Amino acid sequence: MATRRTFRGGIHPDDHKDATCALPIQEMPPPARVVLPLRQHLGAPAKALVQVGERVAQGQVVGESGGFVSAPVHASIAGEVTAIAKYRHPGGFMAESVVIEARDAAPAPAEGQEPMPWPPHPFTLPGANPDYESMAPDLLRSLIRDAGVVGMGGAAFPTFVKLSPPRGKRVELLVINGAECEPFLTCDHRTMLEETDKVVHGVRILMRALDVARAIVGIEDNKPDAIDVMTRAFAQVPGVSVVACQVKYPQGGEKQLIKALTGREVPPPPGLPLDVGVVVQNVGTAARVADAVMSGLPFIERTITLSGPRMAQPANVRVRLGTMLGDVVAFCGGLTGDPERVIMGGPMMGVTLSDMEVPIVKGTSGFLFFDAQSAADLEAGPCLRCGRCVDICPLRLRPAEIARFVEAGDLDGAQALHVRECMECGSCSYVCPSNRWLVQLFRIAKAKLNERKA
Amino acid sequence: MNEKPDVATAPAPAAGNPAPAAAPVKVEPPAKPLLKVGPSPHLHDRDSIAQIMFWVAIALLPGVAVSFWYFGLEAVRTMTLSVVACLAFEAASLRLLKTPGSLKDGSALVTGILLGMNLPPTAPWWLIVVGALVAMVIAKHLFGGLGANIFNPALVARVFLLVSWPTLMTTWLKPGVRGLVSADDLAAVTGATPLGLLKEGRLAEMAASTSTDLFLGNVGGSIGEISAAALLLGGIVLLVRRVITWEIPVVFMATTFIATGLAYWIGGPEHYASPTFHLLSGGLVLGAFFMATDMVTSPLSFRGRVVFAFGCGLLTALIRLFGGYPEGVSFAILLMNAATPLIDHLMKERTFGTVPKPKAEVAR
Numbered sequence: 001m002a003t004r005r006t007f008r009g010g011i012h013p014d015d016h017k018d019a020t021c022a023l024p025i026q027e028m029p030p031p032a033r034v035v036l037p038l039r040q041h042l043g044a045p046a047k048a049l050v051q052v053g054e055r056v057a058q059g060q061v062v063g064e065s066g067g068f069v070s071a072p073v074h075a076s077i078a079g080e081v082t083a084i085a086k087y088r089h090p091g092g093f094m095a096e097s098v099v100i101e102a103r104d105a106a107p108a109p110a111e112g113q114e115p116m117p118w119p120p121h122p123f124t125l126p127g128a129n130p131d132y133e134s135m136a137p138d139l140l141r142s143l144i145r146d147a148g149v150v151g152m153g154g155a156a157f158p159t160f161v162k163l164s165p166p167r168g169k170r171v172e173l174l175v176i177n178g179a180e181c182e183p184f185l186t187c188d189h190r191t192m193l194e195e196t197d198k199v200v201h202g203v204r205i206l207m208r209a210l211d212v213a214r215a216i217v218g219i220e221d222n223k224p225d226a227i228d229v230m231t232r233a234f235a236q237v238p239g240v241s242v243v244a245c246q247v248k249y250p251q252g253g254e255k256q257l258i259k260a261l262t263g264r265e266v267p268p269p270p271g272l273p274l275d276v277g278v279v280v281q282n283v284g285t286a287a288r289v290a291d292a293v294m295s296g297l298p299f300i301e302r303t304i305t306l307s308g309p310r311m312a313q314p315a316n317v318r319v320r321l322g323t324m325l326g327d328v329v330a331f332c333g334g335l336t337g338d339p340e341r342v343i344m345g346g347p348m349m350g351v352t353l354s355d356m357e358v359p360i361v362k363g364t365s366g367f368l369f370f371d372a373q374s375a376a377d378l379e380a381g382p383c384l385r386c387g388r389c390v391d392i393c394p395l396r397l398r399p400a401e402i403a404r405f406v407e408a409g410d411l412d413g414a415q416a417l418h419v420r421e422c423m424e425c426g427s428c429s430y431v432c433p434s435n436r437w438l439v440q441l442f443r444i445a446k447a448k449l450n451e452r453k454a
Numbered sequence: 455m456n457e458k459p460d461v462a463t464a465p466a467p468a469a470g471n472p473a474p475a476a477a478p479v480k481v482e483p484p485a486k487p488l489l490k491v492g493p494s495p496h497l498h499d500r501d502s503i504a505q506i507m508f509w510v511a512i513a514l515l516p517g518v519a520v521s522f523w524y525f526g527l528e529a530v531r532t533m534t535l536s537v538v539a540c541l542a543f544e545a546a547s548l549r550l551l552k553t554p555g556s557l558k559d560g561s562a563l564v565t566g567i568l569l570g571m572n573l574p575p576t577a578p579w580w581l582i583v584v585g586a587l588v589a590m591v592i593a594k595h596l597f598g599g600l601g602a603n604i605f606n607p608a609l610v611a612r613v614f615l616l617v618s619w620p621t622l623m624t625t626w627l628k629p630g631v632r633g634l635v636s637a638d639d640l641a642a643v644t645g646a647t648p649l650g651l652l653k654e655g656r657l658a659e660m661a662a663s664t665s666t667d668l669f670l671g672n673v674g675g676s677i678g679e680i681s682a683a684a685l686l687l688g689g690i691v692l693l694v695r696r697v698i699t700w701e702i703p704v705v706f707m708a709t710t711f712i713a714t715g716l717a718y719w720i721g722g723p724e725h726y727a728s729p730t731f732h733l734l735s736g737g738l739v740l741g742a743f744f745m746a747t748d749m750v751t752s753p754l755s756f757r758g759r760v761v762f763a764f765g766c767g768l769l770t771a772l773i774r775l776f777g778g779y780p781e782g783v784s785f786a787i788l789l790m791n792a793a794t795p796l797i798d799h800l801m802k803e804r805t806f807g808t809v810p811k812p813k814a815e816v817a818r
Contacts, residue, residue: 013497092491183497255806265807342489343496352491370496377492381503382554382601386749391699391756395806400754401798418805426495433501434601440493 004221005260006246009394011427013183013249013348015222019307019314020186025194026317028331030077032102034322035087035359036062037095041150042157043069048098054081055107055116059123059298062098071148071158071362074298076320078119079103090325090344090358092351097359100322128296132205140209140293147292148299148362152284153177153188153252154345156363159289162279163209169274174207174215175261178230178283179245179252181220182346185366187303188283190316192219192226195287196233202286203240205293210279215240216261217283222247249348250425254280256394268421305366306332309373310339322359325367329356339369340377348426381434389428389438395421399428399438406445411452414445422446503600506749507560509697513688514567514744520671520681525575526632529677532577533570539586540566547591553599561600565589568608571678571740572784573615575627576635576644581619585611605791606748609784616784624650626674647674649736652727653780660727668734679737689743698747701756702763706742707733709767710774717775732774741766741783751791758794758801765790 039045046063050056056075063073079102089095106118125146127139145160165171176199180188192199207215217234219227221244231242245251245260254273255266257280264276273280281289284303291297300321306329307314313333329335343350344358345365353367389399397418405413419442428438521529544562548555555561569589573582593610597603616623624647627635631643648668651660663673671681678685692698715729732738737745746752746766753762766786773782 011499013499259806267807268805271807340490341492341496343494347494347496349494350496351494352489352496354488354491356489368496378498378502381559382599384503384506384601384749385752385754386506387752387754387756387759390754396803397805398754398802421805421807424494430495430497431499431501433503433506435498435502437493439495443493 004244004246005218006248006251007256007259007394009392009396009427010248010250010256011392011430012247013430015247016183016307017186017189017222019184019311020305020316021189021223023186023190023314023316025187025190025303026315026332028317028319028323028328030058030102030320031323031327033079033082033324034076034100034320035097035324036073036076036100036322037087037089037097037359037361038063038066038073039089039095040073040156040321040362041071041148042155043067043071043161045096046070046073048084048096050081050084050098052081052084055079055103055120056081056100057120057123059300061123061298062100065145069158069161071150072146072298073098074123074148074300075100076300076322077102078122080107088355088358090351090353090361090364092354123298124296125292125298126296128293130294132201132208132293135208135293137209137211140205143293143296144209144289147288147297149285149288149292150299150362151282152288152302152362152365153282154349154363154365156361159281159285162281163206165210165274165279170277171210171274171279172212172214172277173262173279174203174210174212175258175273175278175280176203176206176215176217176283176286177252177254177257177280178217178219178223178226179257180223181247181249181252182348182350182365183249184307184368185305185346186307187305187316187365189223189226191284191287191303192223192230196229198287198290199230199283200233200237201294202288202290203234204237205289206279206281206286207239212279213239217242218245218251218257218261219243220245220247220251249427250394250423253394253423253425255423268418299362302360302362302364304328304360304364306369307366308339308343308368309371310335310337310369312336319360321362325353325356325358325360328360329367329369335369337371340372341370343368343370348430349424378435380436383436384434386433388431388433392427392431394425394427395423397422399442402445403436403438403441406441411445411449414442415449419445420449503559503561506697507564509692509695510564510744511560511567513691513695513697514564514571514678516684516687517571517678517681517740518567520684521571521575521677524629524671524680525627525677527634528575528627528631531634532573532575532582532677533567535579535582536570536573536586537563537566539583540569540590543586543590544595547595547599551595551599553595553602555600559600562590565594565607568678568744569611572608572612572676572737574623574625574675575677576625576640577615577622581615581622585615588614601750603750604794605788606745606751609745609788609791612784613788626650628674629672629680645674647736647780648731649774649780652731652774657724657727660731663735665730665734668731673735676737679740682734682739685739685743689739692743692747698743699756699759701759702747702752702766703742705760705763706746706767706770707738709764710738710771711767713768713771714775717771726775732771736774736781737783738770741770741787745783746787746790751794753794753797753801755798755801755803757803758797761797761801762790762794765793 044066083099086094087097106116589607589611593607714732769786
């Protein structure tokens with residue numbers, strides 16, 4: 001194992017992982033009702049394949065992939081489709097969703113027909129086989145696509161797309177992201193400890209699908225147990241090394257992780273890891289890939305972390321996709337009071353919810369329930385030019401200067417200072433002693449620049 | 455746009471929809487209160503301007519205490535008046551000019567202490583008030599207030615007073631005179647600073663102040679510059695609290711030390727003072743730790759700050775060795791303040807993932 005690798009810049013927030021990192025993943029029983037947004041991934045939304053009133057089996061496709069960069073959506077419980085309408089998505093917008101409610105018995109059969117067996121046998125993907133070493137890469141990719149697997153680190157980019165590099169791009173290294181640098185979240189940590197075999201198989205499948213001989217698993221060294229377990233699990237797998245990275249936010253950012261592990265710098269957008277011969281996948285994604293290829297299981301459940309000071313009993317819990325957040329919170333023991341802020345994802349890049357009536361989706365890594373003390377809701381002041389944001393920007397941008405241009409309405413000036421390259425990690429806002437909303441200014445600038453281009 | 459956008463409570467009450475022409479729509483209150491939303495990040499390291507200024511003020515205390523010890527009531531009087539006048543001008547400016555900032559952010563307190571430290575203990579009251587006026591109103595608020603000034607306010611005031619009333623600004627109380635001094639007695643209890651003696655070529659008298667005197671502060675000088683030890687202690691506090699970073703003080707002092715050392719080594723001790731003398735005398739330690747590190751007026755990036763500090767150190771040495779003034783720290787810092795936008799522009803770093811431009815392209 002190499003010495004602690006890292007990138008330049010970054011910040012050291014308190015990781016708050018003690019609350020949940022030692023808690024085994026709880027299994028939440030399937031809920032009586034799920035709301036499945038047809039958009040749980042980056043790219044085109046899925047298209048509804050079912051109708052209201054139709055009975056569906058667990059694992060049945062309810063939304064087919066809407067394009068190349070898209071993913072199908074599967075029924076996460078067996079039951080009856082009771083509605084197809086717009087429901088609030090945890091991302092804040094209203095999304096076309098399929099609602100399924102569990103039913104105790106099959107519907108009365110039509111005249112002269114056998115009653116449908118109930119509950120119906122769960123769907124699995126045809127062609128799945130534990131012996132993936134004998135399977136063609138194309139078959140692996142199509143199984144991963146048909147299982148609806150998307151990146152589980154948060155962006156929810158369809159996994160098989162990353163496994164299908166365009167002609168002319170050579171991939172020679174697979175990076176497995178086990179950094180989990182966002183404070184509070186521990187679902188990847190627990191996945192590495194509890195689903196070790198699946199992660200190992202998933203990594204081997206991904207390597208085979210990509211035809212690469214080398215993979216590196218990067219883990220922040222605040223998870224020594226995970227590093228230990230993964231190192232032992234991969235000891236017999238040729239070409240795979242497990243590397244400890246320094247605890248530093250945003251170590252789990254794709255670009256920062258590649259830099260730390262390989263020294264390579266991914267070019268600015270539209271540059272991709274592919275441009276430096278790398279594909280990055282999250283450890284949780286690897287486990288779902290193993291499920292899809294070896295057992296034919298569609299992506300219908302995931303592990304999430306519920307934490308934060310308002311959570312009575314912080315937890316790691318495996319839930320069916322589409323389970324309503326309120327049901328998961330109730331299952332885990334509820335809240336200790338009204339939260340000041342509810343965040344989907346980590347506290348650095350997560351989005352706040354306006355309403356807890358939202359379902360768990362594929363990209364949900366967790367929910368945080370903050371009280372007034374922990375939510376950064378401070379008054380902003382003028383820029384002191386202290387340069388802390390410049391010192392820590394992991395992309396070596398100059399946030400203080402960009403902010404001046406954005407505030408002055410000079411989009412060209414902001415663009416000349418590379419505002420478009422900002423990945424919105426939030427480090428600059430975190431360190432700003434004037435508590436300026438730097439990232440938000442950059443989001444505004446990027447949105448305006450996109451608008452202007454359109 | 456220094457105020458935060460309001461933390462919106464979503465969903466916004468149909469802000470984009472055209473208002474209905476006829477009867478006003480009855481807005482149903484939501485069944486339960488919606489949650490508060492806001493943009494990420496949701497964490498903050500909780501450092502603030504007020505905390506930074508608080509720690510700078512704390513770090514200045516040892517230096518102030520030493521001057522109170524050696525200069526007694528005259529120093530107390532000057533320091534108090536400087537702080538009070540700066541706070542008053544800050545309050546007036548905030549109110550009249552509506553520039554950003556607040557008395558509570560502590561920046562005026564720090565400027566007040568720094569201005570006091572840059573004055574001779576016997577400065578007359580009106581000189582101090584004029585200094586505070588120049589610092590707060592002209593150098594700070596007319597430039598746009600906190601964060602917008604190009605030059606360090608306390609240094610602008612010091613240099614303004616120095617060139618306007620050179621005699622008053624170079625009348626140095628001898629250490630150990632602890633009571634208030636009347637105008638008639640002034641001549642009897644004042645003398646030159648070690649750097650002043652050096653400039654006049656009185657090397658033998660200069661040598662009467664040993665390194666220990668310079669280190670502890672048993673010499674004539676401005677209130678805040680006499681004891682290198684006390685200032686160093688404060689500087690270490692700032693470094694430990696991460697209020698400042700090491701590069702400016704270290705590069706600044708090292709550059710002056712090396713440049714004056716070269717002169718000493720080449721020109722000989724009969725003409726030049728030792729680099730240790732230069733390091734410990736005058737305002738070098740004060741300037742390097744407390745004035746050059748002023749965030750507002752120094753470059754944004756590490757590399758920029760190194761260049762800035764090198765310039766400060768070199769100019770200080772050049773002025774002390776060859777200039778008309780005995781002391782060059784304030785001029786050096788102000789000149790480098792002026793160069794800060796240029797340094798920021800030239801010291802831009804290659805952003806992540808970009809390749810260095812070929813030489814030819816850079817030259818164009």
